Amino acid sequence: MPTRALVFDFDGTLADTESAVLQSWQEVFREHRTELPLAAWYAVIGTQHTTPAMFALLAEHAPDIDPEALRPITKARVLKLLEDLGPREGVLSYLETAKRQGLKLAVASSSSGAWVNPHLERLGIDHYFDAVLTGDRHKAKPDPDLYLAALDALGTDASETIAFEDTPHGVTSAKAAGLTCVAVPNAITERLDFRHADVVLPSFTAKPLDALLSR
Structure with missing residues (x-):
């Protein structure tokens, strides 16, 4: 699919x-x-x-x-x-490619909306997302509730949706909701165990979204 x-x-x-x-x-x-x-x-x-x-x-x-x-x-x-922090390298390319292909996009975060939404705006990427689901309105990860809420908000099935995570708890949440999950660890989480992810990328620049989707 x-x-x-x-x-x-x-x-x-x-x-x-x-x-x-x-x-x-x-x-x-x-x-x-x-x-x-x-x-x-x-x-x-x-x-x-x-x-x-x-x-x-x-x-x-x-x-x-x-x-x-x-x-x-x-x-x-x-x-x-965080004043000078931008998106992770390669993130903007993923978001642009996704929009160009007509994919729906959401954020699913255990953090509160008061934390997530201002940062999305400051980073200049808030306009890419069709829905933002946060931990003040849903059970936090590793519970699957955030991802189930994202599927509901986007109107898609788990089988046609891919999650991107940087922690094992996040991967557990996405997999429990039935999504394919790509782990993209950062400098803090790269040493953790991601064997339950479907794909592990060292960075967003390691594989363009087009190539990932064709896989």
């Missing part, structure tokens, strides 16, 4: 926001005289549990922390790091 739609994760897939978020948390942990174990980060990356998990872990080393006081500080740091 021919492909009719593409659904992209946002953080780490369309733009490498995860590097900035990780750096921000590492700085917070170091300010409290401890290190953030990367294993703990990898355990929650791509889900909706990152922030509470980080605060819970930090509290083990610094019981006197005030998460509500730290929350705006960590957010401000991330936004500063």
Whole structure:
């Protein structure tokens, strides 16, 4: 069956926001005289549990922390790091090719709409997408709900839709919804296990979308 739609994760897939978020948390942990174990980060990356998990872990080393006081500080740091960030290399080519071929496009992200939508606008890619599904309205990954909602919004079947993800949790979500899933890890997630993805690409520039679809 021919492909009719593409659904992209946002953080780490369309733009490498995860590097900035990780750096921000590492700085917070170091300010409290401890290190953030990367294993703990990898355990929650791509889900909706990152922030509470980080605060819970930090509290083990610094019981006197005030998460509500730290929350705006960590957010401000991330936004500063993201000021000059653009889409991942090759993303614009994929989006342009998809639109040229008449494919429907959606974003399925565990992050909130308040996070995703402004970034899509800042990156100048919001106009490509027919639907944006976010974790404040749907169950976060690895639950399949976001991808099922994307299929419903686009009016396509799983068998004719391809998902693009950068984390194993995201791949699990897409596969549970029945989609073919292409993993495109970034510098933070490239060492993780993507054996359950249908295709693994080192970057969006490694294979043009035309070639991927013909495969």
